[in-house]
Amino acid sequence: NxxxxxxxxxxxxxxxxxxxxxxxxxxxxxxxxxxRQLPEEGLKFMVYLQKENIIDESGMPKERFSAEFPKxxxxxxxxxQVVRGDSAAYFxxxxxxxxxxxxxxxxxxxxxxxxxL
Amino acid sequence: AQKITQTQPGMFVQEKEAVTLDCTxxxxxxxxxxxxxxxxxxxEMIFLIYQGSYDEQNATEGxxxxxxxxxxxxxxxVISASQLGDSAMYxxxxxxxxxxxxxxxxxxxxxxxxxxx
Numbered sequence: 009n010x011x012x013x014x015x016x017x018x019x020x021x022x023x024x025x026x027x028x029x030x031x032x033x034x035x036x037x038x039x040x041x042x043x044r045q046l047p048e049e050g051l052k053f054m055v056y057l058q059k060e061n062i063i064d065e066s067g068m069p070k071e072r073f074s075a076e077f078p079k080x081x082x083x084x085x086x087x088x089q090v091v092r093g094d095s096a097a098y099f100x101x102x103x104x105x106x107x108x109x110x111x112x113x114x115x116x117x118x119x120x121x122x123x124x125l
Numbered sequence: 126a127q128k129i130t131q132t133q134p135g136m137f138v139q140e141k142e143a144v145t146l147d148c149t150x151x152x153x154x155x156x157x158x159x160x161x162x163x164x165x166x167x168x169e170m171i172f173l174i175y176q177g178s179y180d181e182q183n184a185t186e187g188x189x190x191x192x193x194x195x196x197x198x199x200x201x202x203v204i205s206a207s208q209l210g211d212s213a214m215y216x217x218x219x220x221x222x223x224x225x226x227x228x229x230x231x232x233x234x235x236x237x238x239x240x241x242x
């Protein structure tokens with residue numbers, strides 16, 4: 009049973025380019041979460057999506073960042089016109105049901121390390 | 126105020142000894158969950174242990190146990206019989222029961238544990 013898959017594992021972009029990060033949740037999971045980890049810091053919540061719906065984007069920067077989770081295919085975190093401050097590890101997590109089950113952990117992918125030159 | 130506080134940036138422990146990693150949390154909710162994750166140098170986030178706010182007994186998972194002191198709002202991780210493979214970053218996280226924030230995990234800044242042979 010494959011875990012959460014993320015690709016690419018490492019991504020290098022020049023300032024002004026676009027970065028696309030992909031996340032395939034665990035089989036049977038329909039809830040996806042994106043987190044960002046800056047160097048020397050813990051993970052910070054960005055967005056929570058279900059299929060075709062953004063449920064909570066309270067942690068997303070207002071500009072340049074967007075996320076989607078289409079009916080078919082992986083969830084995509086898109087960063088337009090990247091800047092050096094976007095350099096971070098971006099983690100995707102998934103869970104099988106909605107977030108009201110406290111006992112339910114989120115299963116994390118291996119992360120994508122984004123480096124902006 | 127920080128939701129999760131980890132005051133030990135780095136810890137050292139002798140192989141086969143026990144070590145305690147500190148975590149305090151802040152929430153006004155009565156219903157919440159506390160989690161510990163391990164992040165080895167390879168970068169993935171590995172779920173270790175969970176404690177619910179209503180659980181009367183401390184959680185245990187193999188060599189991991191969670192010292193839950195509700196009145197003090199602390200959820201320290203105890204690793205017994207440390208092994209070299211335990212060297213990693215350790216993150217404490219909390220999930221609140223509030224419907225408005227229950228989607229996300231709040232993470233601390235982590236503790237880097239080094240096991241000395």
